[in-house]
Amino acid sequence: MTETPFSTRLRQASAADWDAAISHRFVRELSAGTVPQAVMRHYLVQDYQFIDRFVALLGAAIATADSYAARLRLAQFLAMIVSDENTYFVRAFDALGIPAAERAAPVLDPTVRAFQALMGEAAESRSYAGALSVLVVAEWLYLSWAERHQGPLPPDFVHAEWITLHDNPFFRDVVGWLRGELDRTGATLNAAGQARCESLFQRAVALERGFFDSLYAVAGEPGGTGTVSAV
Secondary structure (H helix, E strand, C coil), X not given: CCCCCHHHHHHHHCHHHHXXXXXXXXXXXXXXXXCCHHHHHHHHHHHHCHHHHXXXXXXXXXXXXXXXXXXXXXXXXXXXXXXXXXXXXXHHHHHHCCCHHHHHCCCCCHHXXXXXXXXXXXXXXXXXXXXXXXHHHHHHHHHHHHCCCCCCCCCCHHHHHHHHCCCCHHHHHHHHHHHHHHHHHHCCCCHHHHHHHHHHHHHHHHHHHHHHHHHHHHXXXXXXXXXXXXX
């Protein structure tokens, strides 16, 4: 019997929050192109604040990876984050009329501060598997909701390109590789090391769901929950 991969086991342990996040009202409305503008503005401004800590986390993974080949793959992914994805944010901010001050130094939601702290914790652990545990959530969960989109893309690039940035051959390959690295390194850990990875993974999934929930409350919209009936 083939043993269940480590990343799959971690996702299964977080199934309730994972499923709520990838089927969330925000995801459904994004796919339909109907996210209220106040919610989309708030989402993009807050999500942009993840990039600095995310880049630092990728740097920690590069520093602690156990092979040059792994460092190279991570560096290639880092290049995409600071080019294509960053360019999308700038274009979206311009289209939505978001002022420079709000882009650079907004008041952060509690879930954003908590996620930044979690990425810092994973980076400072000096553990390749620990860094991967948070990276895999951030990328695999986004691929999972983006893959659920069916039919034509929304007409507004602010919605459409956020979907295609997270569902394309390069990104799918990166997510598969990250999962494979977590599977490989996780299998070598002792019970305590695996438990630390599981804690990082589960907290990251819960924060992803919590972030989506918070968008509607902060923007003054009702129904910010993963269990609202389908749009």
